[in-house]
Amino acid sequence: MSDLWRRCLERLEGELSAEDVHTWLMPLQPREDPTGLFLYAPNPYSLDTVREQYLVKIQSIVEHLTGRALPVRLEVGSSGGRPAPMRPASATHASTPASPRAPEAAPEPPHVHNLDPHYTFETFVEGKSNQLGKAAAMQVAMNPGRAYNPLLLYGGTGLGKTHLMHAAGNLLMQNNPGAKVLYLRSEQFVSGMVKALQQKNMDDFKRRFRSVDALLIDDIQFFAGKDTTQEEFFHTFNALFEAKQQIILTCDRYPKELDKLEPRLKSRLGWGLSVAIEPPDFETRAAILLSKAADKGMEVSEDVAMLLARRIRSNVRDLEGALNTLAARANFYRKPITTDFAEETLRDLLNTHAQAVTVPNIQKTVADYYQVRLSDLLSKRRVRSLARPRQVAMALSKELTEHSLPEIGEAFGGRDHTTVLHACRTIRGFCEKDVRMRQDWEQLIRILTG
Numbered sequence: 265m266s267d268l269w270r271r272c273l274e275r276l277e278g279e280l281s282a283e284d285v286h287t288w289l290m291p292l293q294p295r296e297d298p299t300g301l302f303l304y305a306p307n308p309y310s311l312d313t314v315r316e317q318y319l320v321k322i323q324s325i326v327e328h329l330t331g332r333a334l335p336v337r338l339e340v341g342s343s344g345g346r347p348a349p350m351r352p353a354s355a356t357h358a359s360t361p362a363s364p365r366a367p368e369a370a371p372e373p374p375h376v377h378n379l380d381p382h383y384t385f386e387t388f389v390e391g392k393s394n395q396l397g398k399a400a401a402m403q404v405a406m407n408p409g410r411a412y413n414p415l416l417l418y419g420g421t422g423l424g425k426t427h428l429m430h431a432a433g434n435l436l437m438q439n440n441p442g443a444k445v446l447y448l449r450s451e452q453f454v455s456g457m458v459k460a461l462q463q464k465n466m467d468d469f470k471r472r473f474r475s476v477d478a479l480l481i482d483d484i485q486f487f488a489g490k491d492t493t494q495e496e497f498f499h500t501f502n503a504l505f506e507a508k509q510q511i512i513l514t515c516d517r518y519p520k521e522l523d524k525l526e527p528r529l530k531s532r533l534g535w536g537l538s539v540a541i542e543p544p545d546f547e548t549r550a551a552i553l554l555s556k557a558a559d560k561g562m563e564v565s566e567d568v569a570m571l572l573a574r575r576i577r578s579n580v581r582d583l584e585g586a587l588n589t590l591a592a593r594a595n596f597y598r599k600p601i602t603t604d605f606a607e608e609t610l611r612d613l614l615n616t617h618a619q620a621v622t623v624p625n626i627q628k629t630v631a632d633y634y635q636v637r638l639s640d641l642l643s644k645r646r647v648r649s650l651a652r653p654r655q656v657a658m659a660l661s662k663e664l665t666e667h668s669l670p671e672i673g674e675a676f677g678g679r680d681h682t683t684v685l686h687a688c689r690t691i692r693g694f695c696e697k698d699v700r701m702r703q704d705w706e707q708l709i710r711i712l713t714g
């Protein structure tokens with residue numbers, strides 16, 4: 265170690281807590297030459313922290329020790345080509361060492377992150393419906409604990425929330441190979457806690473979750489109504505948040521709308537950024553299909569992709585399921601995947617999707633959802649309590665069926681096509697600025713296509 269840095273560390277030990285020195289300063293690798301003292305941080309996160317919190321102090325100690333203004337430079341990397349660990353094993357929560365140079369603790373068992381390496385940003389197809397979510401997840405991966413904390417992705421099933429969450433975890437680890445990232449489904453958190461309570465080793469449980477650099481929990485709607493879990497998660501959340509460790513969560517709806525979730529937890533969830541992941545539009549569905557097909561080494565033409573994208577609107581998981589079926593059958597019969605082959609092979613599936621989404625079905629579903637009479641929805645009455653559901657039903661008919669504007673107008677008591685167009689624009693505008701409206705819209709799409 266550079267002698268200058270060793271002496272500098274001794275001074276810092278006298279001025280800072282041993283934990284700070286151990287966590288942030290010991291992992292820096294020094295290199296000294298006549299032009300300055302270079303300190304290599306193991307990752308950008310660590311570099312930012314050192315720059316923000318300790319650089320001024322380090323600089324002044326170096327000046328004091330050398331008697332001149334020797335520049336201190338921070339960079340990510342390592343002085344001898346050996347990557348430094350992100351931080352010493354469990355430094356944040358391990359008992360504080362008496363001296364930073366105390367003998368190393370026994371090695372911890374290898375950390376299991378549970379990330380799926382296939383779920384990356386490269387394999388995620390971006391569209392209007394998920395643009396914001398993807399950008400936020402990338403930001404978080406590049407800037408953990410700092411960009412948005414927590415990041416919460418919410419929306420219907422099979423729309424790519426889990427994929428984005430893994431992609432963020434994978435990128436975070438790619439940038440910080442020593443980072444402790446932990447992904448798990450909320451059920452695993454609950455069952456882990458039940459086991460820990462049974463076996464009376466809650467301390468281990470707490471340590472496991474509070475010692476990570478990034479905690480990713482999928483489908484937190486599962487916490488609803490589970491009071492002890494919520495209590496424990498609340499404290500885990502606080503510990504991670506205070507230590508600026510990243511939290512990423514997913515939920516099947518806007519969490520403020522979750523019943524049986526403690527208000528203080530709901531409020532915490534709103535501290536960072538919540539982003540809705542919406543069902544993909546036609547073009548994105550087709551692009552996802554082509555991308556998945558390419559990943560699987562399948563030859564699928566644009567025509568086939570468009571056929572499936574047009575007929576299967578529910579979610580990406582269903583699209584993928586259809587593609588897998590096609591692949592298996594084509595392989596079995598040794599046939600190329602043409603549109604005829606796809607129509608034939610997926611006839612039942614496509615019919616099921618088509619049947620669910622007819623204009624009368626939409627009208628009835630919307631009437632039930634808003635608790636208005638179907639006859640009122642189709643009537644000429646213009647009171648607001650009817651006009652808005654009617655516009656929603658028209659917009660859904662445009663979104664989910666192949667009918668033209670005049671045909672939809674006709675189905676709504678002989679209205680003009682411009683009325684339908686106006687309804688579509690109005691509802692789209694509402695969805696962009698009104699959370700409640702967006703949730704209604706997504707919920708209805710889920711009911712109709714689920």
Ligand SMILES: Nc1ncnc2c1ncn2[C@@H]1O[C@H](COP(=O)(O)OP(=O)(O)OP(=O)(O)O)[C@@H](O)[C@H]1O
Binds near residue numbers: 421425426427580
């Ligand atoms: N935009 C996308 N690009 C590529 N693949 C996608 C996209 N959106 C979803 N998928 C794929 O669809 C499948 C389902 O996605 P995922 O499991 O992430 O959904 P989810 O929103 O987490 O659903 P759930 O709430 O049911 O857990 C995955 O295989 C995922 O890779």
